[in-house]
Amino acid sequence: MPALRVAVAGATGNIGARTATALERAGHDVVRISRSLGVDLTTGDGLDAALTGVDAVVDATSHEATDRDETVAFFAVTTRNLLTAEARAGVRHHVLLTIVGVHRIEGNAHYAGKREQERLVADGPVPWTVVPFTQFHDFAATVVSWTEQGGVATIAPLLVQPIAPSDVADVLAEIATGTPQGHYRDVAGPEPQDLVDMARRTNDARGHTVELVPTWSSIFGTEMAGDVLLPGDGARIAPTTFDEWLAGPQ
Ligand SMILES: NC(=O)c1ccc[n+]([C@@H]2O[C@H](COP(=O)([O-])OP(=O)(O)OC[C@H]3O[C@@H](n4cnc5c(N)ncnc54)[C@H](OP(=O)(O)O)[C@@H]3O)[C@@H](O)[C@H]2O)c1
Structure with a gap:
């Protein structure tokens, strides 16, 4: 495959940084986009220069907020700015990292933002x-870090x-260097897990002592109970188990 020039938006983030590395490992040129690297998707500052000669863009940005209107506005503005600049630059493929289940869960502010982002991309140029x-x-x-206070x-x-x-980064790098596919199938890991159990095992592996209180009355309510977050039929299953990840460098 010939080398492509791929921009990664959110390239200093958890997934963006790994996606940029995966693309470079495969021999592609990478343009890293984030505010700390001088490109702000909210204002559009630096964006046209960053997208010069770019073939594909991966959007792995994020925004931590609990206010629904603010979150939707962030994803709407950044996505519009990105797509408009991509159209000007002649970018041929926009890849969006989104979340399984966002269309089944109404109340979550972040999910409302992701739905808006998906809508704009699907209707975009x-x-x-x-x-x-x-x-x-x-x-x-991450969820524990949001609520931890006084060891609880x-x-x-x-x-x-x-x-x-x-594994997320590898899949995004592969898709970004292929042809546009519209709505891709769900992508998941190999095994179902309970989030409280994952938190306990992560804390044990990291030597972090914290009392975990299971509840549906904190950040996530019961509309996120049941199977709503699980991948749909025909999902693509990535290889690395939770235990393998826990045992490795994180
Ligand atoms: N966490 C999960 O389990 C999960 C599961 C499925 C999907 N996702 C999705 O994965 C995506 C990436 O998550 P993550 O945890 O990798 O994010 P993250 O680590 O919080 O990184 C966010 C990135 O966005 C950049 N950014 C934020 N505002 C920006 C702006 N105005 N202009 C340019 N760059 C900006 C940040 O850099 P600067 O601060 O330097 O700007 C950073 O590079 C999110 O959209 C999330 O919805 C998450």
């Missing part, structure tokens, strides 16, 4: 692939089928 992933292997630790953290017993961040 650049040929696209939207790729839904399940929760990442480090998601339990609340966490919902979500049923998930988590995936290793490096």
